Amino acid sequence: MVRISTKTKAGLLAGLICVLSPQAMALNIFACEPEWAALAGELAPEAEIYSATTAYQDPHMVQARPSLIAKLRRADMFVCSGAELEIGWLPALQMKANNRDVRDNQPGAFYAALQVERLDVMQSVTRLMGDVHGMGNPHVHLDPRRMLVIAEALAKRMSEIDPALAEHYQQNLKAFAARWRQSTSDWEAMTKPLQGKQVVAYHTSYRYLFDWLSIEQVADLEPKPGLPPTSSHLAGLLNQIKGQPILGVVYSNYQDPKAAEWLSEKTGFPVIPLAYTVGADGTEDLFALYQRIIEQLLHAVESA
Ligand SMILES: [Zn+2]
Structure with missing residues (x-):
């Protein structure tokens, strides 16, 4: 612990x-x-x-x-x-x-x-x-x-x-x-390139982060809050986002990556594994956590 x-x-x-x-x-x-x-x-x-x-x-x-x-x-x-x-x-x-x-x-x-x-x-x-x-x-x-x-x-x-x-x-x-x-x-200055970007994410875990950075979550891997992704839901998502300018499919350390990886494979949009809380990816405090999340998102923009 x-x-x-x-x-x-x-x-x-x-x-x-x-x-x-x-x-x-x-x-x-x-x-x-x-x-x-x-x-x-x-x-x-x-x-x-x-x-x-x-x-x-x-x-x-x-x-x-x-x-x-x-x-x-x-x-x-x-x-x-x-x-x-x-x-x-x-x-x-x-x-x-x-x-x-x-x-x-x-x-x-x-x-x-x-x-x-x-x-x-x-x-x-x-x-x-x-x-x-x-x-x-x-x-x-x-x-x-x-x-x-x-x-x-x-x-x-x-x-x-x-x-x-x-x-x-x-x-x-x-x-x-x-x-x-x-x-x-400093973070607000660094994250200007993220404004207006669209992502698919898993649950509403990053709702406040996206709100702060003006990122739009256009779809959720969960068919309903708290329910794991189903194949029919994912098929619907695939139709919805194909051809859209999506930055990537976000999921966090505690979530199963399978659905995100499937969707990424079908659409070509990258998966973005995102740190969710302190301790993820070796982050030791809140400052390091925010820094890490921002680096991960900026990396997705640079690779796009
Ligand atoms: Zn929740």
């Missing part, structure tokens, strides 16, 4: 302990996905941070294993996407962990997607629509503007839970925000 721990952690912690009262302890944080473990690590590098999933796991579908229950039982807070992304497993973990601090509506329950405006909020959801995200798309971590809002809310929440270190969390937020704003403007 991913444990965010930097070489500087021991040094920081030693420094902190000197200035803190003896009862002060580093936060114990349970992250549902690696992106939130990484963000928590930016704001609280001294914290004990555990990620329940890796970049190579589907965050919609996770087993509520005893090891995860034990981790959540000891946590001071969790940082998860929310908006129903973890609806299949987090409620079960919360129930079995039996930890008052991380029940919903407690300060220790932090849902990132609920801190920002979400795209594609549904007015009404029926079962016929598949496994749709009715509260809006929860895959919010690939929009840097929303990430900044979430970082601010998370630093505030950490300060509430751990007031002794409030000043420390605010300072880390300030440093992170300055670096993040600079990187965001």
